[in-house]
Amino acid sequence: MSNHQKRLSVPNSWPVERKTEKYTVKAGAGPHGEDGVPLLVLLRDVLGYVDSKKEARYALNQDSILVNGDAISDERRPIGMFDIIAFTEREEYYRVFPDEGGRLALTPIDGDAAGSRLGKIDRKEQVTGGDFQLTLHDGTNVRVEDASEYATNDSLVIDNDDKSIVAHFTYEEGALVTAVDGQHAGDIGEIDEIVVTQGSGSNTVYANNESGGFETVEEYVVVIDENFVDDDSEFAAGSDAADDDAADDVDEEADAE
Structure with a gap:
């Protein structure tokens, strides 16, 4: 199996530019399967906290970068949906959350929510x-x-x-959900109806929100609570709706620049 990862073939969930360089770091073994984004990509390409793999390794060796409460030493460790990333020295905390188009994005959260x-x-x-x-x-x-x-x-x-x-x-009608894949990735709404499909087909979920709602397959929705939405959303805590429902890079020298 190749140790290289071409940018053009990375999963849609990876927050990387595909045409700036030919290769990017390849995710190591770990959670989230092939959709897991290497930690190095988030540190270097998204947050800009490091400029190279060498800097990332140095930072990780300080045990000040935690993923789900554990200090991580491997810059290729896959990061995925709903993971919690903590930078203890900076006192910064992020939740990985699906963004528009299905790309994974980092949402800042309070330290109390990072536990x-x-x-x-x-x-x-x-x-x-x-x-x-x-x-x-x-x-x-x-x-x-x-x-x-x-x-x-x-x-x-x-x-x-x-x-x-x-x-x-509980996954049921009336539950607050977010779509994590498909054309409605990142959308949030309350389940209005779950249509069970006979046979091997996917069940269909209809959800409503202030934008009119959306339809997607059951595999693409995850039940969440109001802590995952913005304060000004109709589903935020205190609103009527809430009250109703209690690899290594190919060129090491280039990577180190």
Whole structure:
């Protein structure tokens, strides 16, 4: 397998310019699959905190850059949807959130909100010993004794320190959701209707918002809460709507410039 990543072939979610250079850094093994953005891309190309891979490695070795509460030493570590990135020395905190067009963007958050992260339940299964395992969208596994209240497509808020469940949001009509892929990526609305498709086809979700709403497939929506929206949104806390629902780069020398 190649150690190089051409810019023209990176996933649509990567926030990189495709025609400025031929190659970019390749994501390493880790969460989020092929859509995960290498941490170096965010540090260098998005935030501008480093100018090269060498600088990124130096910064990471200071243990002052945390992802979901853990110090990261690999600049190729994949970063994806809803990850929390903390710069402890700068006292800056960001949540990775889908932007218009499906690109991942960094949303500034308060330090108090950086202690936990959101995850969508992709799978639920019973494991050896009788407990149940909930697998989230980023590959995180959470064990619970009783999984009767949890279902696939629900969302959980996970504490970054002890990995415990802080909150649970049910996927149902009336739930606040955001689209994370497709032409409506980044849109937020309340589920108006979930149309179940017979057979192997995807279920359809209709959501309403102040712009008239949107329609997308079930796989593209994630249940969130009002903390994920702007203060002036109709879904912000205190509004009527909220009250109703409680690789290495190819050229090392060029990369170091």
